[in-house]
Amino acid sequence: MAEIQKDTVNICKGYFLPPFVTEEWLEQASSAFNPRETDLFVISYPKSGTHWLSHIVYLLVSKEILSKHYLGEIATVLDIPLGDEVQLDVRKVGQLSKLRSTEALVSSMPDPRLFFTHFPYEFLPKNPIAKYIYIYRNPKDAIISMHSYLQNNLHYEGIGSFDEFFQFYIENNCFNYCEHIKSYIEHKDDPNFFILSYEDLHKNFKMKVTEISNFFDIELTEELYELIVKETNFETMRENIFINNKSTMKEGTTFYLKGKVGRWKSSLSQGQSEKIDEILLSKLGEEFIKQYIIYY
Incomplete structure (x- = not known):
């Protein structure tokens, strides 16, 4: 089996990060950012509907069609360093790209500012x-979507087949889904938190909106x-060219797939499905799984 190139996936605290994001950057972005009382945050474990929900929130707030680039000018990914003039080396692309998420830009954004992030709760800027x-x-759907995204993204190479990726993901303790979801569910009763599932948003769209x-x-x-x-x-x-940023994707691919629920049923082997069940049970417990994990 082909070996996945670890230097292209950058595992930090159990998270897959772009090659140019370091643990120092992660901590800097968390500690240097001071949220306003009017700020709105959309948060998720990767490949769980972040951009979809962010666009819904944007439309609710602005009441108009998106007419400018989604990243930077309207929403900011927080897991990158904040500074007035920051550049990053996009590995394997061979060019320098300015980060649109600068301190000056973030400060100049009008209220209410919309941000989205994959931060676990411990890193979340809080107000x-x-x-x-x-x-x-x-x-199970999230890990399948993650493989497709990484395989099609210019920032990553050597991701390999899904079977190779799954084995690498589990063996390197990258499946930190349990810690992520648990850290937020614990705050479900906080008055300034709203928790929902991707599956419920699909099934009961109008009610959830x-x-x-x-x-x-x-x-x-x-x-x-x-x-x-x-x-x-x-x-x-x-x-929509302002949402579907193709500049980071390989030719002929797209950031957005079909967004379907239940893809895991035809994509995971029985052994892979049972391995995820085993991890969930050991880390979350049966009652938590019954209450929150939805398999349509």
Whole structure:
């Protein structure tokens, strides 16, 4: 079996990070950022609906179609360092790219600012008044989506087949889904936190969008809801150049897949599915799994 190139996946604290993100950067981004009371945060374990939910939140707040680049000007990924002039070396791409998420840019963003991040709770910049939405997804679909994303991304090489990736992922303790979701579920009753599942958002879209709008004290008119339905359809998002950033993806691939629920049923072997079940049971317990992990 081909060996996955560890220098291209950058495992830090059990997380897959881009090659240019170090543990120092991770801690700097967490400690240097001071959230405002009006800030809105969308948080998830990777490949759990972050961009989908962020776009829903953006539309709720702005009430208009996205007309500029999503990253930097409207939303900021927090797991990168903040500074007035920062450059990074995009490994294997062979060029320098300026980080759009600079301290000056973040400071100049009008209220309410929208941010999204994959930070575990311990790294999350906190403000008792700012509002946080955490979306989680069943881990079997998340790991399949993660493999597809890494395999198609220019930042990563040597990811290999799904079987190779799965073995590498488990053996290197990268499956820290349990710690991530547990750290946020513990705050489900905090007044400034809203927790939902990717599967429920799919199945009960209008109900969940209504709940989110109520959480933000935003009136959800029928006209606004129809705009959200139209603009957050996965086909529409794949065609929107301001959301689907193809500059980091290999030719012929796209950031957004189909966003389907239950893909794991036809993609995981019985052994792989049982291995995930075993990890979940040992780290989360049967009651937690029954209450929160949804397998449609």
